[in-house]
Amino acid sequence: MIAVVFSVACFGALGGLLRFATGVWVSAHYPRHFYLATLAVNIVGCLIIGYLYGAFLGKPDAPAYLKAGLIVGFVGGLTTFSSFSLDTLRLLDNGQAVLAIGYAAASVLGGLLATWAGLYLTKI
DSSP states (O other): OHHHHHHHHHHHHHHHHHHHHHHHHHHHHOGGGTHHHHHHHHHHHHHHHHHHHHHHHTOTTSOHHHHHIIIIIIIHHHOOHHHHHHHHHHHHHTTOHHHHHHHHHHHHHHHHHHHHHHHHHTTO
16 A cells, blocks of 8 residues: 555645646747646647556556556646636636637546547547
């Protein structure tokens, strides 16, 4: 069990650092479009989780620490639906309702599509 906990913590740190780096990069290059970092990591994270889930379905003997470390730790640290909610509210507070609705729709639909694509990639 300690290996699983350690794996989740280490991979979670990596996912969180990648999310942070993405936010810094987007803010430096597109400061008016702060929400793009969250959108990008959510869609990429959904693609990764779909792929990992599909890959691990075919490998039931894969170590628990690896499954949990990658899915719960890395992808959990990378994806940011709590930040997504805050970004959407910030857009609404700034009077950008149309952009907020588009952003929310793109995040949810894009995430579902990317998760499906990741799962599909394991079958080809």
